[in-house]
Amino acid sequence: xxxxxxxxxxxxxxxxxxxxxxxxxxxxxxxxxxxxxxxxxxxxxxxxxxxxxxxxxxxxxxxxxxxxxxxxxxxxxxxxxxxxxxxxxxxxxxxxxxxxxxxxxxxxxxxxxxxxx
Amino acid sequence: xxxxxxxxxxxxxxxxxxxxxxxxxxxxxxxxxxxxxxxxxxxxxxxxxxxxxxxxxxxxxxxxxxxxxxxxxxxxxxxxxxxxxxxxxxxxxxxxxxxxxxxxxxxxxxxx
Numbered sequence: 610x611x612x613x614x615x616x617x618x619x620x621x622x623x624x625x626x627x628x629x630x631x632x633x634x635x636x637x638x639x640x641x642x643x644x645x646x647x648x649x650x651x652x653x654x655x656x657x658x659x660x661x662x663x664x665x666x667x668x669x670x671x672x673x674x675x676x677x678x679x680x681x682x683x684x685x686x687x688x689x690x691x692x693x694x695x696x697x698x699x700x701x702x703x704x705x706x707x708x709x710x711x712x713x714x715x716x717x718x719x720x721x722x723x724x725x726x
Numbered sequence: 727x728x729x730x731x732x733x734x735x736x737x738x739x740x741x742x743x744x745x746x747x748x749x750x751x752x753x754x755x756x757x758x759x760x761x762x763x764x765x766x767x768x769x770x771x772x773x774x775x776x777x778x779x780x781x782x783x784x785x786x787x788x789x790x791x792x793x794x795x796x797x798x799x800x801x802x803x804x805x806x807x808x809x810x811x812x813x814x815x816x817x818x819x820x821x822x823x824x825x826x827x828x829x830x831x832x833x834x835x836x837x838x
Contacts, residue, residue: 615768643825652814652830653769702768704826713757713776713818715826717769 611637613705615718630688630721632703638683639705647700659686693725732815732829739837744802746832748815755817760800763812810836
């Protein structure tokens with residue numbers, strides 16, 4: 610099946626620093642990638658949708674200047690948390706929709722645990 | 727906006743059937759999904775059903791869809807301890823980028 614990877618799987622950073630999370634579709638091209646945030650024992654909240662080569666579309670309440678998304682190629686999207694604060698600590702999950710194949714398909718990465726101290 | 731509701735917790739004994747229920751509000755949903763999440767891991771697609779179907783069976787999994795009541799269920803036959811996880815119901819709408827809206831997840835605990 611299709612595989613989506615995320616790197617790093619866990620990261621601890623100091624308050625005020627920036628952290629970049631990578632999301633890659635390993636064996637397919639993804640026209641659309643999604644970034645979600647999940648708090649403990651909570652559901653996934655969509656943060657933004659990105660299409661290759663264009664600006665990301667952010668959900669209401671998500672600060673686009675704080676959560677920078679770059680979808681540079683058909684296999685890579687990055688999420689940069691700028692000037693991170695402890696309240697940004699969360700589990701970040703990306704998802705990718707294949708360029709080709711059945712329209713129902715959407716695959717999820719294993720997630721990145723961000724802890725801001 | 728779209729809303730997806732699930733019961734939060736289900737406990738069953740190994741070998742029993744599990745039924746996880748979900749309701750949704752978006753009548754323009756195209757696909758409805760069930761995902762499984764194990765602790766500290768991402769989401770694994772278990773199964774999906776297209777909105778014009780009533781039922782779908784895939785090995786131990788049976789999905790039932792009642793479009794009139796906007797009710798979706800996932801039945802796991804012969805539940806095993808390895809099925810213990812959080813199960814998310816999600817619906818995909820026609821609007822915008824056809825994003826997924828998730829329920830809060832149902833924690834399934836299977837005891838020996």
